Amino acid sequence: MSTPEKEMTFGEAVKEAIAEEIRRDPTVFLMGEDVGKAGTVFKVLTGLHDEFGDDRIIDTPIAEAGLVGLGVGAALTGSRPIVDVMFGDFITLAMDQIVNQAAKLRYMSGGQATVPITIRTTMGAGRSSAAQHSQSLHAWLAHIPGLKVVIPSTPADAKGLFKSAVRDDNPVVIFEDKMMYALKGMVPEDDYTIPFGQADIKREGDDVTLIATSSMVHVALEAANALADQGISAEVVDPRTIVPLDGETLIESVVKTTRAVIIDEGHKSFGITGEIASLVYNGAFDYIDAPIVRLGAMDVPVPFSKPLEDATIPTAENVIKAVQEMKIR
């Protein structure tokens, strides 16, 4: 790779993507709660208001249905809004706008309507924020045709995928794990985008495929390191976008390794891991040597107390144990 790179955090990468897109396209603006001078509650957008002012970085009332609804109407009529929904838990307040309006307007109008809205929101437990500020609800939206769902795991992916989201002519929901905002990584310095529907192999391996999303990619990488010490070579594959989903790369990897563990922070039942497991079973059936293991958040509301909360999230130990039980060596 000859492209120059610089190190930045996940949060800085998101901010840089937004700033570049606002500079590039006069129809792009961002609105949400506390996005202005406050730079969001997570301080991820600090400085954007200074550069772009009230017209492009817009503080809104705490009214998620109206906020997203206005975004949909603006997107329908020539603007390209980025709507900031502080916590993923709060998208429930805007579900009519996302599910019945944004996702369906193009289809219901027979292709006349274009709704280029980007909804950025957060996911992930681990901050002792309890049941209404910790959920990972990306599977809900992935269930709705008409939406695209993006779930980056690294600063470089976050930036490239975010820029693609803003340029996409469809409603895109991007879930950022709030536990990763301080995560550092190398990010290309040029103006790049990452296309949707292209999984990324984060680590190559031969014995087992760890399919992981968002912060679970780092859990999988930690597990892969530990497994290497035990002589097991794990491949880590990150789908990066749930819709569209790059089934081909996931299947190819499992055809090669013959085993898979799927790790996602959404609830285990009726979620992403079940969907991917089904896809992989169908695509790699003749090659699979062990039952596919699914690891998700426990099927309980996220509890407040630290030891309880920690027990609900998949860990590297869970992944290692699952792989060891496959008796590869």
Next chain:
Amino acid sequence: MPLPPESLIKMYRAMLRIRRFEEQIWEVYTSGLMHGLAHLYIGEEAVAVGVCSALRDDDFITSTHRGHGHCVAKGGNLEAMMAEVMGRVTGHCRGKGGSMHIADMSVGILGANGIVGGGFGIATGAALSAKQRGTDQVAVCFFGDGASNQGIFFEVMNFAAIWNLPVIYVCENNHYGEYTPTGNVTAGKSIADRSKPFGIPSTTVDGSDAIAVHEATAEAVARARKGEGATLIECDTYRHKGHHVGDPGEDYRPQEERDAWMARDPIQILRQKLMDDNLASEAELDGEVREVEKEMENALEAAKAASYPEVSEVNQHVYA
């Protein structure tokens, strides 16, 4: 400023079009050529026409489940509308939307909506977009008395007020939310009062008087174009038919009430006005009726002759 005679005759024709369109829907529906739900606008024509006659082609509207009238008044194509409600490929939405989702982006019809109050966010967002893009376009949100109890109504009025958005909320109070009398489920003296805490001016007009609706809208449009913000207009109106084709609309609405409203037919009111003021002769107005009948007959024939979409279209238009 009084409307010139040609504008009034145009309004009369638009109201006739809506009436005839809806009468044909009734016929088409009851003869089995149309499926699903049909919510007729008969009796409320003065609202759609009064409002849309004060708008430009590049202004926006959002419509409701009872939306055919809005779409005709804003310039929807009659053939394409009739084809759409019949599920034909020549419909505005290639048969994918149907009666409750007619949209024609080319004339600013951002879509009828099957969710009660579904247009609030979209219309207010269209107004935000007009402001962001530096145009003087305005957005009109048609909604019913039922939608006035949805929470998002209050959210968007707050947004419109804090940002001074060029949006006009037009409430069609037809006194029944489906089968329930509005007064039974709606607090306060009037829906128009509901914008007062937000500092948004409001007015109540006779929704059977197209000229009164037009004047109230024209004033609101002028304010919106000048950057003076939103307006709420409550139109007192009545649907002559039931909630949908299939509901006679009789058992829950008293006979005297229905008779009183039928006696104030909005089309007759404008027709009488045109004749009383010597702006058109009875013969001329009858000529309008015949022309509209012919026009609607042609639209219906074209729709009947049109094909259904190929099944291969089913997964088109999900994504851009």
